[in-house]
Amino acid sequence: MIAIRGLSKRFGKNVVLDGLDLTVPKGKNTVVIGGSGTGKSVLIKCAVGLLRPEAGEILIDGQDILRMDERELVGVRRKFGMLFQGAALFDSMDVGDNVAFALRRLKMHPERHIREVVEEKLSMVGLRDIQRLMPAELSGGMKKRVGLARAIASEPDILLYDEPTTGLDPIMADVINDLIISLRESIGVTSITITHDMASAYKIADQIAMLYKGKIIEVGTPEQIRTTSNPVVAQFVQGRAHGPITDESEEFVRFVHR
């Protein structure tokens, strides 16, 4: 389980997270929704220790990762796998070496078994016979799936998905959604997904949380979020140009109401 309390992060004068609280239950998929630039990526980068917030605590199975030094963090990060928005495959290595990266670094399997393990992970994301291809030769959807295979290779307890369906065609986006669901069911991982794709959010979420102005303003099941009474959340999930979010932002006011 992940418990985030009072998380604050700023870049210069720009306050991105402002005392954010969020509880991520074990074995469930929590989807964080919110507009572009609201700090969704910052949130999960804090959770995995890529960014250091100014205040708050992030408890992973009861341990606060913000009080750890770099060496302890390396241990905790072994529990995490992360799928990046652009897949972030190492473009100097072929697909097989990408997926095997953590296995080799952590010496989880003897070298002679690595090929089989990589084959197995790739088949879990529906890919085969591509170990020798370079990332540049793959399509966007294949890159994401290889990125996912790499993230699950070291058998993490927690998976973080950074906009898993962004930039994919609707069919490939749904393939990724199905993969996320099947990973939760087959290996029981706890996951946090950040997205602004509501179709994807409704499909994969056990719990949806809306991030707005640096705080989580509402948490609920997909059904509760769909029928919310909170006007801010309602505007976002229904994708309307007029509403409290756009009224409060001067940029939008000039643009929408001109």
Added chain:
Amino acid sequence: MTDSGGKNGAARFAERLGERVYAMVLDLGAIFTLFVQVLSWIVRPPSEFRNIVKQMEEVGVRSLPVVLVTAAFTGMVLALQSYSGFQRFGATSFVGSVVALSITRELGPVFAGLMVSGRVGASMAAELGTMKVTEQIDALVTLATNPVKYLVVPRVVAATIVLPILVVFADLLGILGGYFVSVYLLGANPYVYIAKTYQYLEFKDIYTGLIKASVFGMLIALISCHHGFVAQGGAEGVGRATTRAVVASSMIVLISDYFMTSFMF
């Protein structure tokens, strides 16, 4: 503040200067921090031996042709120029000594350093910068790998080891270049030329040059990796990082050369 309506030119100038100096001090601090991190990660397992060998090939073997050509022509032009000068007071037999001393003490290491700054500094900054803006460096972290250990340590170690080796070849080619121009073009006596080359060349001249080269290698790798690591803003940012890396490492080669020379004179 770029908007300075009420300020006069001098205040604006001081402000810009201050910003530049501040940015430079920040960079220096970050590079020093990176150096400390490299030292602390060098000894910890797992060993990065394979990566170091790969980088040695990249920094060393691939830079060899350009360093050799530069060194040969430097030696050749040095022979021409010093011949023309020494002729005026009848000291042409010393051309060999001057070429050998200048190449080993100064020009071999410095030109090798400058060539490596351009070739290797640019490629390190561009590669790490691209990895940074495409989140590959973040991905390393999530795969339980420290980016300084995995990316910077091999490059710094490789450059520190390989640059002196490059300079050994550069010294050799530089002296040979001077020899060929003197003997075959300017008609110097080959035996006298070789004797004069040996007579005044001390072992110290060579090894101080190699120590300099080692320091250049380390500084070039550190600076270039730093600029790659802090790159942001897509392709344009990578381009900026690359330019900065090349300019900064070329400058640091010349600046640190002066100070090392004054210490080891």
